[in-house]
Amino acid sequence: MLEYRRLIEFTSRIHTYLLCLLLFFSLCYILSFFISLSLSFAQFSFFLSTVLIYLMLLLSLWILFSSIHISLMSSVVVYKPFLMSIIRLAGALFLDAAVTFFHVVSGPVSLCF
Secondary structure, eight states: OHHHHHHHHHHHHHHHHHHHHHHHHHHHHHHTTTTTOOHHHHHHHHHHHHHHHHHHHHHHHHHHHHHHHHHHHSSSOOOHHHHHHHHHHHHHHHHHHHHHHHHHHHOSTTTOO
């Protein structure tokens, strides 16, 4: 049981690092509309933001189900990774909405070449 809790905490830490990476690539993509950057860099930033969103979604689902599973198996309720995963996922979805907004508003700037 202790190893399972440690695995959930370690995965929660990885989830935080992925959120930081998502923040970096989302900001790079959004800043590419205000600063003159190459088109390939903007496309790469958008692609990595999309990949990181899906990865964070899958990882947060794993953390949520694992937290519920270990809480049912043991007498200790594991709530910190559960709540933090929901908060991080909400932040990631907000960043995804911002990136998608800039992508839709900008028009076919980066995908028509």
